[in-house]
Amino acid sequence: MGLQEYFAQLSRGVDLVAECSGLSAPDLQAMGASAQDAAELISLHAIYFGPTSYTGKQRLAIAAARRNRHALSTLHHIESFTRRITGKLDAWNLRVELCSTPPEHITAVARRRLREMRVPRTYCERVLLRQHPNGLATLTVTGNGLDMADAFRTIDQQRPGTSFIARMLGKADEATTRTRVTTMAVLQLEDYGKLVRRERDDVMIRTTSGAVVTGAQLVERACANEGLITVISRAQGPVDLYRFERFASTKQRTMLAAEHPTCAWPGCTTPAERGQFHHLTPWSHGGETNVANLVTLCNYHNGVNEDDPNAPPRRGRLAREGGTIVWQPPHSR
Secondary structure (H helix, E strand, O other), X not given: OOHHHHXXXXXOHHHHHHOOOOOOHHHHHHOOOOXXXXXXXXXXXXXXXXXXXXXXXXXXXXXXXXXXXXXXXXXXXXXXXXXXXXXXXXXXXXXXXXXXXXXXXXXXXXXXXXXXXXXXXXOOOEEEEEEOOOOOEEEEEEOOHHHHHHHHHOOOOOOHHHHHHHHHXXXXXXXXXXXXXXXXXEEEHHHOEEEEEXXXXXXXXXXXXXXXXXXXXXXXXXXXXXXXXXXXXXXXXXXXXXXXXXXXXXXXXXXXXXXXXXXXXXXXXXXXXXXXXXXXXOXXXXXXXXXXXXXXXXXXXXXXXXXXXXXXOOOOEEEEEOOEEEEEOOOOO
């Protein structure tokens, strides 16, 4: 048999399958087929020519496979997708569609259909422990979202396993002391007075009574029973000292997390503690590291935020307007 005839035979896959009628895998092996090829042919024959409750769809699949000259390898590829479906009717519907699809598009069509048929996963409280060969193990716990978020914040990300176990077993030392979830109160500056000036590591505020006090004194009087307090101005946003440093201080990071507990990009829910602190006016363009010029962004949106003040944003960017962080759409000035 020449190559041309060989390739011609390969293209009539469904007809080759039909010729297996009445034969067994040992019969095919006796004719020279490998054990794998014999098993594959018998399996395909049972699907395309065997008894089924969906004879109409079976005929459609055979006709479509012949029309598209699907090879044996293509039929086997089609079955690699249909076998993932438990419902027989759904499997036949997919088989007919894939047999009607040109070979080069079968994978894309199959994956799209399988995604459409996938039942959304439902979650419930559960715990799973997986032991690893190197002596480590992975503990997966699913529970209330807020409780899990609080628990996540208590873990030292530099040594998560050690710190987590130490807290769970009550053996935390000074370096792994359990983080206490603290209330963050936001104090609106204009409700109490007006910012006068910035002085050292605090701000000076003229209260409505006329007295000038430090920010710490105002907070102590207004929110003595709260945990952490951030003073935010409606006009300027979070109030803090200007820092002539490239990276946000711990105090600034805490205040920014109070303003935006998650990434400030519209629709993003990445927690602030897993994100970065972005300069609205870039550091390279003279932007200062003060809270009014900073915003919480996840790693991805910090990268796509186009903050060049001399160019329109192609994917949008964040800015502070009237004390509020806003998203400027693409191509806006």
